[in-house]
Structures are given as C-alpha cells and as structure tokens.
Amino acid sequence: LLHQVCKSGVCVNNIPGYTCYCSSGFIYHHTLLECVDVDECEQEDSCPGGLCVNTVGSYFCTCHPPLVLDHSQLRCVLPECAVRPFCVPPEEGVSLCWQQVSADLVCQSPLGRRQVSFQECCCLYGEGWGLQCALCPGTDTGRRPSSAEDCGILGGCENGRCIRVEEGYTCDCHHGYQLDMASMTCRDINECEEGGPASECVNARCVNTDGSYRCICWRGHRTRRDPWTRPNRTRDEWHP
Incomplete structure (x- = not known):
C-alpha cells in the first residue's frame, strides 16, 4: 500500500500517516499520490x-549570440563575464543595442559588446534594444507604425499600457505584473514566492497563474470564503 501512495519516491511510515520523499527535481503530488x-x-x-529547456528531473539553458553561459551554466552573460565568476551584473536600464532587425522581427548585428540605454540605442545606433529585442520607434516613412513599433517595445506593452516619458517609452503594467527593466516588458508577479500575498493559501498549495494565482486545497480540506481552508473530505480550489 505504501508504494501505491508514494510512486517514484521513498515512503516512510509514520504514526499516524506517512511521509513521501522525492528525488531532486521532483515534488510530491497529493492528488496523483506520486513524485x-x-x-x-x-x-x-x-x-x-536565455532560454530555459525543461527535462525530467532537471533543466538546462541556452543563449542567443553574442551571449554565452556563465560558469554556473544557468545564466546568459556577455563573453567576458563567462570567465569571471564574480562579474558585476550590467547596470540597470542598459543592455545590448542591435543595429538591424529582420522582417520577421529578429534582432541582428549587435553593437559590439557595449551596453547602452534604450534611448541612446534607438537615437544613435540601432533598430532594436535588449535581450528581448525591443523595437525602436519607427521613423517617419509615410506609413503609420504598428502599436508595437510606436511604443518601441516588442509586443506593444503586452500586459500593460505604453506611455511616453522623457527618455522615450515605458510600460505601465497591469495589476499582477511588474516592469522588467532589462527587457522593458511587463512580467507576471509570482505571488507564490515566500512572503508574497499567496501566503494566505493555508492548508493548500499555491499555483501561480498569468497575472494572478490560485489556491488548491490539500486532500481532506475544502475552501471557505475566507482566505484559508478547513478540514473536509473533498478537494477544491479558490481564486483571489
């Protein structure tokens, strides 16, 4: 019976109940009763x-040129930082400047290894900026630029509102998102992180969602209107 409630893990019988220990890279699923x-x-x-690729029990990272993996193999940095374990991170608000952007919106021809601000890149050197290839504002070519080009940010401030500032453009992010200065995009806030608002998920597992989160009650609990759970025989979930 113990193997049926702790598949792929090590089951330790307790009084009462049991504890299931999973290998690194796995977590116990209370519904499937397995790791x-x-x-x-x-x-x-x-x-x-860089780009994250998930594998069974682990993951690995890949980088877009000219970036390379650092000594940890888990972060993409400029080549000179790859051989310096304690390389100082780039200054906030500066990044790579791309001198060309292809028809399918792929940034090409980086401006050497120099990192500049969004404004300096778009006004003086290039057509795209940053690791996420933020498009520079379109020039006056007689055609009306798309919302993404007009904003100067790839995706046109998805999950936010594009606004003009003295330095160029920025995004006013919607609730549940925060501005990533490196890519100038609105990224989802992980409320399930320790100390976040999802600490209300008492006797439940927090699941982060796009722009929000939800609580899934542990077996033997069900939801209440208040932000906590109570014992019962059903499984349920609640949303903030």
Whole structure:
C-alpha cells in the first residue's frame, strides 16, 4: 500500500500517516499520490537572459549570440563575464543595442559588446534594444507604425499600457505584473514566492497563474470564503 501512495519516491511510515520523499527535481503530488517532475522553467529566475529547456528531473539553458553561459551554466552573460565568476551584473536600464532587425522581427548585428540605454540605442545606433529585442520607434516613412513599433517595445506593452516619458517609452503594467527593466516588458508577479500575498493559501498549495494565482486545497480540506481552508473530505480550489 505504501508504494501505491508514494510512486517514484521513498515512503516512510509514520504514526499516524506517512511521509513521501522525492528525488531532486521532483515534488510530491497529493492528488496523483506520486513524485512528479518540477518544471523549473516556470520560475521567473530560470535562465536569466536565455532560454530555459525543461527535462525530467532537471533543466538546462541556452543563449542567443553574442551571449554565452556563465560558469554556473544557468545564466546568459556577455563573453567576458563567462570567465569571471564574480562579474558585476550590467547596470540597470542598459543592455545590448542591435543595429538591424529582420522582417520577421529578429534582432541582428549587435553593437559590439557595449551596453547602452534604450534611448541612446534607438537615437544613435540601432533598430532594436535588449535581450528581448525591443523595437525602436519607427521613423517617419509615410506609413503609420504598428502599436508595437510606436511604443518601441516588442509586443506593444503586452500586459500593460505604453506611455511616453522623457527618455522615450515605458510600460505601465497591469495589476499582477511588474516592469522588467532589462527587457522593458511587463512580467507576471509570482505571488507564490515566500512572503508574497499567496501566503494566505493555508492548508493548500499555491499555483501561480498569468497575472494572478490560485489556491488548491490539500486532500481532506475544502475552501471557505475566507482566505484559508478547513478540514473536509473533498478537494477544491479558490481564486483571489
């Protein structure tokens, strides 16, 4: 019976109940009663500056040129930082400047290894800025630019509102999102992080969602109108 409630894990019998220990990269699923893979790529801080690829029990990162993996193999940095374990992170508000943007909106030809502000890049050197290829405002070519070009940010401030500022453009993010200065995009806030508002998920598991979160009650509990759960025989979930 113990193996049926702790599949792929190590079950330790307690009095009363039991404890299921899962291997690194796995977490116990109270509904399936087994250890399931953790998708590390769902975490906001996975592979900063690069692309996260989830694998069974682990994950790995890939980088877009000219960036390379640092000594930890979990972060994309400029080549000179790859051989310096304690390389100082780039100044907030500056990033790579791309001198060309292809027809399918792929940034090309970086301005050497120099990092500049969004305004300096778009006014003096290039057509795109940052690791996420934020588009510079379109020039007066006789055609009306798209909302993304007019805002100067790839995606046109998705999950936010584009506003003009003295330095150029920025995003006023919707509730549940915060501005990422490195990419000038509105990123989802992970309320399930320790100390976040999802600490209200008492006797429940917090699940982060796009712009919000929800609480899924542990087995033997059900939801109340108040932000906590109470014992019962049903499983339920509530949303903030």
